[in-house]
Amino acid sequence: GLVNTREMFKKAINGGYAIPAFNFNNMEQLQAIITAAANTKSPVILQVSKGARKYANQTLLRYMAQGAVEFAKELGWEHPQIVLHLDHGDSFELCKSCCDFGFSSVMIDGSALPYDENVALTKKVVEYAHQFDVTVEGELGVLAGVEDEVASEESHYTRPEEVIDFTTKTGVDSLAISIGTSHGAYKFKPEQCTRDPKTGRLIPPPLAFDVLDAIMVKLPGFPIVLHGSSSVPQEYVDIINKYGGKLPNAVGIPEDQLRKASKSAVCKINIDSDSRLAFTAGVRETLALHPEYFDPRQYCGKAREYMIDLYTHKIKDVLGSDGKA
Ligand code: G3H
Ligand code: 13P
Ligand code: NA
Ligand code: ZN
Numbered sequence: 001g002l003v004n005t006r007e008m009f010k011k012a013i014n015g016g017y018a019i020p021a022f023n024f025n026n027m028e029q030l031q032a033i034i035t036a037a038a039n040t041k042s043p044v045i046l047q048v049s050k051g052a053r054k055y056a057n058q059t060l061l062r063y064m065a066q067g068a069v070e071f072a073k074e075l076g077w078e079h080p081q082i083v084l085h086l087d088h089g090d091s092f093e094l095c096k097s098c099c100d101f102g103f104s105s106v107m108i109d110g111s112a113l114p115y116d117e118n119v120a121l122t123k124k125v126v127e128y129a130h131q132f133d134v135t136v137e138g139e140l141g142v143l144a145g146v147e148d149e150v151a152s153e154e155s156h157y158t159r160p161e162e163v164i165d166f167t168t169k170t171g172v173d174s175l176a177i178s179i180g181t182s183h184g185a186y187k188f189k190p191e192q193c194t195r196d197p198k199t200g201r202l203i204p205p206p207l208a209f210d211v212l213d214a215i216m217v218k219l220p221g222f223p224i225v226l227h228g229s230s231s232v233p234q235e236y237v238d239i240i241n242k243y244g245g246k247l248p249n250a251v252g253i254p255e256d257q258l259r260k261a262s263k264s265a266v267c268k269i270n271i272d273s274d275s276r277l278a279f280t281a282g283v284r285e286t287l288a289l290h291p292e293y294f295d296p297r298q299y300c301g302k303a304r305e306y307m308i309d310l311y312t313h314k315i316k317d318v319l320g321s322d323g324k325a
Pocket of ligand 1: 087
């Protein structure tokens with residue numbers, strides 16, 4: 001069956017790699033994630049967001065994830081290590097419902113609340129979840145918002161001086177931090193970046209590894225999570241733009257930064273936007289090249305191929321989780 005994150009994170013920290021946490025909203029994404037994980041024997045975290053629950057229905061997603069364990073075995077993966085995780089839970093009731101309905105892990109994201117309220121809410125979720133051996137991710141620090149002036153002004157890095165108090169008081173199993181990543185395909189404004197003189201492409205500022213280091217000094221061996229870690233691969237952006245799309249100045253986190261983070265106590269790396277880009281590239285390309293197509297299996301099939309390539313690349317070439325399950 002599904003597993004929680006506890007053993008997975010311990011092994012990842014000791015082994016100097018990170019577990020991929022991929023969001024899914026539909027069957028093709030799930031098939032692609034499981035195919036890539038089974039082919040590479042990588043532990044994997046399937047994430048369900050609030051938006052995913054609204055789009056696809058929590059019950060359906062839950063049975064799909066439970067079915068994915070059987071699918072993984074059919075693909076020849078003897079001992080699948082698959083987590084079903086609630087992404088960005090925003091209330092005790094939601095986290096409780098996921099614990100009650102077979103999720104093996106939940107995130108309670110109280111990062112936008114005043115510190116004491118974040119502590120109280122997170123502690124309440126941990127106390128409930130641990131009765132069912134469901135692991136809990138909390139968050140400290142606010143990620144910059146997508147094209148949201150107000151939110152990005154209020155964004156701030158995790159304060160290393162808070163992490164011991166937070167993890168001790170709440171009992172969380174892992175801690176999501178803010179060190180310069182953000183959600184979406186536009187992680188930095190062009191004016192925050194430099195430009196490659198040859199290609200004209202944006203080069204983003206580096207992540208705050210000094211803040212990560214300070215957190216790791218306070219919490220030796222404690223599992224750290226990075227949200228907003230899509231790299232926004234130029235190849236997919238180029239395909240999308242070539243076939244009628246319009247994604248100007250899309251920019252993500254360079255993969256060498258994620259490679260570096262994976263070797264540290266960062267043991268869960270969240271990737272959603274890259275999958276959306278691969279999917280959209282496959283659909284746009286197929287429909288542009290074959291105007292006569294009208295069977296969704298034709299363009300969703302191509303989208304699925306692109307996502308399998310993407311997930312496999314992340315596992316083997318960036319996070320280093322291949323062969324660990
Ligand atoms: O945290 C953001 C994830 O990429 C999920 O996004 O809420 O649009 O499904 P979503
Ligand atoms: P991206 O938008 O960078 O893929 O981040 C996803 C994420 O953090 C989901 O929680
Ligand atoms: Na790691
Ligand atoms: Zn996130």
